[in-house]
Structure formats: structure tokens, C-alpha cells
Amino acid sequence: MWSGRFREPLDAEFEAWQRSIVFDWQLLAQECAASKAHAAAIAAAGILTADELAKIRTALDELVVEHASEAGQAQVRDHAVAEDIHHYVELALTEKLGSLALKLHTGRSRNEQIATDLRLYTREQIGVTISALTKWVRALVEKAKAAGDAPMPSFTHLQRAEPVLIAHWLQAYAQMLLRDISRLEDCRRRLNYCPLGSGAIAGATLKLDRTIAAAELGFTGPTANSMDATSDRDFVLEYLQALTFVGLHASRFAEEITLFATAEFDFVRLPEAFSTGSSAMPQKKNPDLTELVRAKVGRIHGAAASVTLQVKGLPLAYNKDMQETQEPLFAVRGTAQMIGLLARFTTALGFNLERLEEAADTGYLNAMAAATYLVHKGVPFRKAHEKIGNAVRFGLETGRELGALTLVELQEFGEEFGPDFYDAVTLEATLDCHDVIGGTARGRVAEALALVEAQVSALEASHGGA
Numbered sequence: 001m002w003s004g005r006f007r008e009p010l011d012a013e014f015e016a017w018q019r020s021i022v023f024d025w026q027l028l029a030q031e032c033a034a035s036k037a038h039a040a041a042i043a044a045a046g047i048l049t050a051d052e053l054a055k056i057r058t059a060l061d062e063l064v065v066e067h068a069s070e071a072g073q074a075q076v077r078d079h080a081v082a083e084d085i086h087h088y089v090e091l092a093l094t095e096k097l098g099s100l101a102l103k104l105h106t107g108r109s110r111n112e113q114i115a116t117d118l119r120l121y122t123r124e125q126i127g128v129t130i131s132a133l134t135k136w137v138r139a140l141v142e143k144a145k146a147a148g149d150a151p152m153p154s155f156t157h158l159q160r161a162e163p164v165l166i167a168h169w170l171q172a173y174a175q176m177l178l179r180d181i182s183r184l185e186d187c188r189r190r191l192n193y194c195p196l197g198s199g200a201i202a203g204a205t206l207k208l209d210r211t212i213a214a215a216e217l218g219f220t221g222p223t224a225n226s227m228d229a230t231s232d233r234d235f236v237l238e239y240l241q242a243l244t245f246v247g248l249h250a251s252r253f254a255e256e257i258t259l260f261a262t263a264e265f266d267f268v269r270l271p272e273a274f275s276t277g278s279s280a281m282p283q284k285k286n287p288d289l290t291e292l293v294r295a296k297v298g299r300i301h302g303a304a305a306s307v308t309l310q311v312k313g314l315p316l317a318y319n320k321d322m323q324e325t326q327e328p329l330f331a332v333r334g335t336a337q338m339i340g341l342l343a344r345f346t347t348a349l350g351f352n353l354e355r356l357e358e359a360a361d362t363g364y365l366n367a368m369a370a371a372t373y374l375v376h377k378g379v380p381f382r383k384a385h386e387k388i389g390n391a392v393r394f395g396l397e398t399g400r401e402l403g404a405l406t407l408v409e410l411q412e413f414g415e416e417f418g419p420d421f422y423d424a425v426t427l428e429a430t431l432d433c434h435d436v437i438g439g440t441a442r443g444r445v446a447e448a449l450a451l452v453e454a455q456v457s458a459l460e461a462s463h464g465g466a
Contacts, residue, residue: 025076030120037213109200111230132339139346151360163360164440176249191235194219198226231317240304247297254290269350303328369430377416
């Protein structure tokens with residue numbers, strides 16, 4: 001591709017070491033799509049005839065079909081001569097079309113080709129990831145609907161705090177995933193500009209209509225600056241950083257499920273289809289899926305950190321360093337599959353409702369509701385907090401919950417206690433006293449669930465049913 005300037009052959013080891021075909025073979029479909037769009041642009045500029053354009057575009061389509069199988073992919077990856085995916089496509093096209101194929105590189109550079117291919121690939125992966133996240137949100141919504149008004153304890157500092165609805169807990173994760181989808185959509189909007197026509201650094205040397213290629217490839221428009229377009233990898237980093245949030249949220253869910261599945265918690269029943277046993281201990285059912293999910297965030301975060309360090313301090317414009325941003329991008333390709341597995345795992349997950357209700361209804365989780373009862377009696381909250389704290393201590397000493405203390409005993413801590421106290425600290429009342437937007441009151445949770453379901457339905461409609 002560039003041998004005219006050189007008289008000495010490349011060092012054999014260096015030549016093999018610097019080749020990117022071993023990983024950028026994954027961009028063949030994107031390379032062919034971008035090449036078809038470029039062909040249309042140079043045809044409009046008079047470089048190709050209508051017949052030549054048709055032949056080139058047909059041959060590029062054939063290449064995609066021919067290399068769709070694993071054997072076809074291996075043929076690209078293991079090619080003995082091609083330096084990168086751009087070189088491979090040119091060689092394969094030349095085999096089909098002869099010298100006509102060599103016209104295709106008129107008015108373009110590999111710098112703009114890889115920038116375009118990576119944008120197309122990242123945009124596609126964002127769509128796949130959003131689809132998988134949408135399925136997981138749907139699974140959470142359906143599980144929340146099935147849980148109804150069933151309660152569970154919530155935790156702060158990993159200590160029981162207040163009762164909430166299981167549906168409320170599930171919706172917390174749905175909100176995280178909706179934010180993840182929003183971040184990915186933002187990333188997609190920013191990357192959706194076409195570098196084709198940027199040349200190596202200063203812009204194409206032909207007077208190309210750059211909107212032709214941009215429109216064909218579904219971009220919002222051409223990039224605004226040729227130097228930025230060929231050296232920009234912000235979109236790769238932004239995508240990986242957005243995936244880091246996906247991984248973090250998946251890991252938090254996985255950690256809670258792993259804990260809740262222990263005999264000590266006994267809150268959930270792991271689906272056998274997503275669990276394994278022990279080769280030594282016959283009784284074991286291990287949470288392999290959630291443990292692996294918990295670990296995957298390391299791979300994703302590592303990819304984002306790697307790209308950050310690779311592009312840090314690079315001068316304008318293209319530098320060979322940028323080749324190293326590709327492998328981290330390809331390394332996180334399994335994220336959508338992981339999210340898809342989590343969606344199916346969530347659907348199959350079982351809850352130990354009896355144990356969860358018992359845990360929500362014991363351990364003084366109604367203490368906040370009890371303090372609120374006193375506030376409604378005119379007691380300042382700080383004083384109410386103290387009075388209920390004293391009552392809890394007495395309950396601990398005598399082995400009784402707040403609702404089991406007699407009215408006489410309660411009035412030792414404050415004359416404001418009345419017979420209506422007992423109705424105020426039932427499990428149902430404790431849940432329903434959180435009657436604010438975003439709270440765990442039963443009516444509020446139902447309202448929130450309806451809103452989340454509407455959001456996920458809109459996502460499913462916009463992504464073809466997810």
C-alpha cells in the first residue's frame with residue numbers, strides 16, 4: 001500500500017507484530033459498508049462510472065456474505081499478507097474486480113477509514129447493548145408486578161433499615177438501567193457523524209460531497225473538522241465509560257443476589273439453570289452467574305482505563321498509538337450477552353416471601369414510623385427519635401418488638417403515646433407512611449411501576465421489540 005517510498009523490506013518480526021488484521025478483522029462488515037458509501041461519493045465526483053459503481057458495490061456485498069461464517073472470519077484473521085482490514089478488503093476486491101478495485105481508494109485515507117469503521121461498530125454495539133438492557137428492565141418490571149405488595153427489609157451499612165416492597169427494590173435497579181440506556185443514547189448521538197472525506201488529516205483532495213456517504217451510512221452529517229475526525233477516539237472512550245456504569249450496576253445486583261442466596265439471608269432461590277454444584281460437596285448450589293457478573297466489571301473498567309492512557313497526550317492528528325484502542329473495544333463485546341443472561345436469570349429468580357416478610361416485620365424496622373407517629377403528636381423529631389430509641393432499648397432488654405410493648409410501658413417514655421400507636425407501626429402502616437414520590441408506600445410503588453413500564457414499552461417500540 002505504501003511501498004513506493006521504501007527500498008528495504010520490513011523486519012519480519014516487526015511486520016507481524018504491528019499487523020492489526022488479527023483483531024480488526026471484526027470490522028469487515030463496517031469496512032465494506034463505508035467503502036460502498038465512499039464509492040457513491042467518488043462516483044458523484046466523476047471518478048467512477050455508474051457501471052463501475054455497481055460492480056464495486058456488488059462485490060463489497062459479496063465479501064460480507066462470504067465472510068459471515070466462522071471459516072470466513074478465520075480466512076480474514078489469518079491472512080498471510082494483509083496488514084489490516086482495509087488492506088484485506090482491497091486485496092479481496094482486487095481478486096474479484098482486477099484494477100477497478102484500485103480506484104476505490106481514490107480520495108481517501110486509512111485514517112478516515114478506521115475512524116469511520118469504529119464509529120459504525122460502536123454505534124452497532126450501543127444498539128445491541130441498549131436492546132439487552134431493555135430486556136433486563138422488562139424482566140425487572142415483570143418480576144416487580146408479580147411481587148405485588150410483598151415486603152422485604154432494606155439495608156443501610158448492610159444492616160436492616162426499614163421495610164420496603166420487593167417491587168420497590170427491583171425498581172431501584174430498573175432506574176439504574178434506564179440511566180445506563182440514556183448514557184448510551186447520548187454517546188450514540190455524539191458519535192453519529194461521518195469522518196469520510198477527511199482524508200489523512202487535511203480533508204479529501206477531491207471535491208467530494210461528504211453528505212452522500214454520511215446519509216448512506218445513517219450518520220447525522222459529516223464531521224466538522226478533518227484533523228479532529230481522523231484522530232478522535234472520544235466516542236470509544238465514552239462508550240467504554242458508559243459500559244462501566246452498566247457493569248457497576250450489574251455487579252451491585254449480582255452482589256445482592258449472591259448475599260441474599262446464602263443460608264444466612266435465605267431471601268432468594270437461585271434458578272438451577274444458572275447455578276452450578278460442587279465436585280466435592282454434594283449439597284452445594286453455587287451462584288456462578290452472579291459471581292462472574294460481579295467480576296466482569298473489572299474487564300470493562302480495564303478497557304476504559306486502557307483507552308484513557310492510550311489517547312492521553314497524543315498530538316494531532318492520527319498516530320499509530322490509536323491502533324491500540326481497538327482491542328479494548330472488542331474485548332467488551334460480551335457485555336450485551338451478559339446483560340441478556342441477567343434478564344433471563346431475573347425472570348427465573350425465586351423469592352422466599354415468608355422469610356422476607358418475617359425479616360421486614362422484625363428487628364425494629366418500624367422505629368422510623370414510630371418516631372413519625374410522635375411527630376404527628378407534636379413532638380419535635382429529635383425528641384421523638386430519643387423517645388423511640390429508649391423504647392427500642394427496652395424492647396431489646398425484654399425481647400419484644402415495639403408493637404408488643406404495653407401502652408403503660410410506652411408511656412414511661414412519653415405521655416404522647418396512645419392506643420392508636422399500634423396501628424401506626426404495623427408493617428402495612430410502616431410501608432405506607434413513606435407516601436411521597438419515589439417512596440415505598442404501596443400506592444406510590446404502583447404508580448412508579450406504571451411509569452417504568454411505560455418507559456420500557458417505549459424503548460421496546462423504538463428498538464424493534466428489543
